Structure formats: C-alpha cells, structure tokens
Amino acid sequence: MTQTTDPIPGHPDFPWEPPLAGTELEHLLGMLDRLRWTFRWKASGLDADGLNKRLGPSALTLGGLLQHLAGVEALRFTWEAYHADPGEPWRSADWDGDPDWTFTTAADRTPEELYRLYDDSVAAARERLTAAIADGGIDQPTKAGAEDTPASLRRLVCDLIEEYGRHTGHADLLRENVDGLVGEDPPAGWRP
DSSP states (O other): OOOSSOOOTTOTTOTTOOOSSOOHHHHHHHHHHHHHHHHHHHHTTOOHHHHHOOOTTOOOOHHHHHHHHHHHHHHIIIIIHHOOOOOTTTTTOOTTTOTTHHHHTGGGSOHHHHHHHHHHHHHHHHHHHHHHHHHHOTTOEEEEEOSSSEEEHHHHHHHHHHHHHHHHHHHHHHHHHHHOOOOSSOOTTOOO
16 A cells, blocks of 8 residues: 555644654654554454454454454553453453453454444543543553552553554454555544
8 A cells, every 4th residue: 555645743634643753651652542543444344254354373363353452452541550440341251261252252243343342442541541641640550560569550551552563463464364455554534
C-alpha cells in the first residue's frame, strides 16, 4: 500500500501519529495509541472466516487477537493495576479452566461482537489511564509487581506497548494471509 501523503502528527487524517517533538509522556502514550490504531486496522473489516483464518500450524487468529487484546486492555488498568473489577466478560471468565480462553473462545463471537468488545475495551482503558495519570502521575505505584517493589503505572504502560508490538506483528502476517493487506500504517483518513 502506497501512502501519497506523509503522516502529520495531530492531523485529523493521521490520528495515530505520535508527536514529532513532545514530552516523554506524550511520546509514550502516542506510541501506544499508534500500535492500537495499527492493530485495529490490520484486523478490520473481516467476516468470521477472515477473523478465524490461521497461518500454518499456529492456532492464532485475528479474532483471537482481538479478544485477547480486548482482555489485556480491560484488565491492565483495572485488576492488574488496582485490583478493581474489570467487568464482564472478564469477571466471570474461566481463567483456571482455560487460561487462554480469550484466544480459544473468540470463534464463538460474531465479528461485530469482537470489534465492539475490542473498541469498548480500548476506549475504557484510555479513560482509566488518563484519569490515573491525572490523579497520581505516570510513576505512581500500582498493585502489580511484588509487594515490596510495586510496578509503576509507567511499567504497565510499557508492558502494554510490548504486548501490542508482539501481537501487531502477528496481525501483519495473519492479515496478509487472509487477503494480502500489507502496510505499516492505516491509509490517511482510515477509521474503524
């Protein structure tokens, strides 16, 4: 895919583009959002067959990744950070019976359900993270980590960036296998 216009940070056609010169916090959150946008683009517009297509012997699917990352978003800044209720479907999931249920049960959901679950989880995580930073800053301790060395909110954000980096790479390969879509960023003006 060829882009005819260079991405411009802050431009409405490129909302995923991090600032060229911002604070460390603006860059950190900008990189997280860029990965969120890129992942969502890679998984977008597919029917159930496309979301459930596998590549080689791997059990990964784009639908499984959508549900998994929705869970990571929902749990990171609720249960993991503050031991707060993450809501459904995360609260009643059978984590002990199937620790990978976010991957294994995605095929039971419609594409519309998966996209809505992911989009809603990201929106809620953005709100919770923004509120937490406003309340105590990015370096505040959380309930994650060890009792004598709690993880900072910054560490949880960095862990989420790492999670997206890994799974956006998976999504690149899975999507190319579905319909040949390739590219680093969504095209100008793209929206989910």
